[in-house]
Amino acid sequence: MWNSSGTLSFHKAGGSSIITNDGEEKIQVVTIDEFLKNVDSRVDMIKLDTEGAEKEIIEGAKYSIAYFKPKLQISVYHKAEDLWDLILQIYKINPYYKFYLGHHSVSIIETCVYAICD
Numbered sequence: 001m002w003n004s005s006g007t008l009s010f011h012k013a014g015g016s017s018i019i020t021n022d023g024e025e026k027i028q029v030v031t032i033d034e035f036l037k038n039v040d041s042r043v044d045m046i047k048l049d050t051e052g053a054e055k056e057i058i059e060g061a062k063y064s065i066a067y068f069k070p071k072l073q074i075s076v077y078h079k080a081e082d083l084w085d086l087i088l089q090i091y092k093i094n095p096y097y098k099f100y101l102g103h104h105s106v107s108i109i110e111t112c113v114y115a116i117c118d
Helices: 032-037 054-059 062-068 082-093
Strands: 006-013 016-019 025-029 045-048 071-075 097-103 111-117
Touching: 032 062, 045 054, 054 062, 054 071, 054 082, 062 082, 071 082, 082 097, 082 111
Parallel strands: 045 071
Antiparallel strands: 006 016, 006 025, 071 111, 097 111
16 A cells, blocks of 8 residues: 555544554545655655555655655664665665664664665
C-alpha cells in the first residue's frame, strides 16, 4: 500500500490507530512521487519513521530520490534487515549517496540512516 496511491483504512484505538482492510476510517493517500508530480515544488529532505513501512515508501519515492537528490533520514530499527536493505535500496536508486548512521537513544530504538548526495 505504501508504494502506491489509493485508500487507506484504519481503526482508531484511543490515542493511536491500527491500519486494517476493513477500518471504519478511510483516507486517500498518494506516493511522494505522485504528490510531487501534481505540485510545482521540489523536495529537499525526506524523513521517515513509519513503523516498518520505510521500504515501501522509498519505492513510492524512487523518482523523487533520483531526480531531486533530497537529504534522507530513515529509521532503520523496525525490522532487523532494514539497516542493510534500506541502504541498498537507496543506493540502487542513486549510487552517489553517502551514508551515515546515527543512534539517538540509550535503548535499541531510534537508529537512523542519513543519506546525502553531493
